[in-house]
Amino acid sequence: MANGLTSAQVAGAKPNHVPRRSSRSLSAIVRANVFTLFNLVIGVLWALVLIFGEWQDSLFGLVIVANVLIGIVQELRAKRTLDKLAVINEAPVRVRRDGEERLVQPRHVVLGDLILLGPGERLLVDGEVVESDGLEVDESLLTGEADPVHKQPGDEVLSGSFAVAGAGAFVATRVGTDAYAVKLAEEASKFHLAHSELREGVANFIKYITWLVIPIGALLIYSQLKHSADFGTAITGAVAGIVTMIPEGLVLMTSIAFAVGVVRLGRRKCLVQELPAIEGLARVDVLCLDKTGTLTAGGMDLDQVLPLRDGHPVEEALAALAHLDQSPNATAQAIRARYRSVQDGWAAGETVPFSSARKWSGAHFGERGAWVLGAPDVLLDGGDAYDQAAELAATGARVLVLGRTRTLPTPQQASGAGIEASGAGGEVAGAGVEPGGAGVEAAQAGIEAVALVTLKQRVRPDAHETLRYFAKQGVTVKVISGDNPTAVSAIATGLEIPDAHRAVDARDLPYDDEAKLGELLDSHTVFGRVSPRQKRQFVTALQARGHTVAMTGDGVNDVLALKDADLGIAMGAGSPATKAVAQVVLLDDKFATLPHVVGEGRRVLANIERVSNLFLTKTFYAIVLSLLVGVAGVMFPFAPRHSTLTNALTIGVPALFLALAPTFERSKPGFVPRVLRFAVPAGVLCAAAVLLSFWAAHSGTSTLVEDQTSAVITLFLTTWWVLVLITRPLNWWRIALVASMAAAFAIGLTIPFVRHFFALEPGNLGNNLAAIGISIVAGVMISVAVKVAGTLRT
Incomplete structure (x- = not known):
């Protein structure tokens, strides 16, 4: 079994086929766009007009055909983009086949495969552990329990969990749709355009x-x-x-805005794994950044090794500890780059692998004794070495202490099982004890500081400009790191983050008082020594204070916070577990992409709100007109071809431009009430103006076509004015848009063919002047009513 499957066995085994999270099938896209209630209603009405009326009045049916085609094409574009990016984002799985380690795509994993695990790697299938070298698995995404679980040979592991420490291997026992996580979250694994305030609001309108x-x-x-x-x-x-009552283009424009947003972000190597994340982008007002991998580039360089006592094999011990893990973290990789091999006599026996909760690792090397490597403020309890480490950390360097100890805690003890830790404050993720040492008090009793190790971190060149963008946009940045607060403060201060000099040690924060924690989070910007569980608590506390929180991260210690944040953003070079739970993945690992991500979300939401105002104004004036006409028992003031013309010029064409236009407005909650406060008064006044214009013309000696023309002129002018109000603030292209729509209508009234086709006869000057006068009065009233309604709160 240690050699894994043979190539022949792989060929006949069941593969790991799971539907992609980011995309749905072609047939599902077609069904979603074609088989809708409104399409059915309009199809029946279309048939009635073709049978009993004139074909010019059936033009509204072509709009539905166009809507369906545009919707399918746009979503297919988004699907292609998402599928390509999803393939890029798929982390290969390490398996052992024919006795050799290989990298295979997740879909090529088969039943019975021997899958290898290291820190940060997620489990895609269920299985049984056959090898364990201090293997610890976090099952919090499945069980809600944040404590890592130590796995021994024979233990079951489930998909949806991820390794946080140690190494091991397991045999796949359930793959594809049989896997636990796929069954548990089958709906969440499917492509969806919905659950958000925006989509829910549109659905309620419909x-x-x-x-x-x-x-x-x-x-x-x-x-x-x-x-x-x-x-x-x-x-x-x-x-x-x-037909006019039906906002047939509202769902289409919403879908197009989302789809185009996905394509635009895709061009910047940004994978949106859940389309509702587009909305979350617009609402973000607090951005929590993990320093390592976000403000600083991935990877580090070993800088100095400073012996504190003579006569100790510092370099040999460092090399031995750095080569313990089969899947080394960035720190171990930096040390390995200088010390490429382990000296003879340094074979490890008992080991404690590194984890984010412990912030240290260690091993017993027989006659060489027990050695530990980790954070000075975790392993040391004051002293000269501690003070020297603090001075080095103040320069922004990452500082580690290499120490010797009499006894080495077992992995269970190191996780905090019944061992006291120094310090005070809140719980450490995975420990269940007081933080400040994550269960290291037993080791502290005999730790002798032997050397200090400094590593240089590379600040991203684009970090400064990106942070300045967020400051201008009113997005508050919180730096949340597991590193020493002094080191985090130094880097944050260099990037001119407000109040960075007042860094907070998270071990001193209250963990059982969410209100107090929220106050501290609001008043401070930089936090160090934050445990994975505390990161999650930070997100919850900020959300409780009414903030919309985005969280960035790249390591396994960020997974819980990313999952609970309103918007989780993972770096492309991050761990597979991190990328699996995030809604957005920056595939090219560029921090500078974040402004474009947030800007795209704001563009989508602000524009959909404008489009919704347009379509629902039309719906409300049609409802009021139909109700009044039905009760009064009079003729409807215009024909279907008339509504087709005015809707195209005041809604259809402008909505297409407005849905895709650039904007930087930050979205606010209350989408549905705001739209109603605009659309209801505007729609009622438009309907009243049209009916009044038709009644005034009909009471004279004019023909029915002239009466309808008068109503159409009023309908166009009032809805055109609504368009002007919605497009504000006006700039050159918006002025050009509304002016061209007015010009198109005016030109249409002067061309005989167009007048005949749309059954318009503007020959009665008195009717036309009355229609224009009524429209001007209605326009003033609409402006006042909308402004007054906008000041109201529901």
């Missing part, structure tokens, strides 16, 4: 409008059939009202 359309539509049909001598005219009048 639901309530549907309930209104049915009774009002029935009333309108009855009214038109009863009071019209011509059956065809009655049908087209009823259809005009019902």
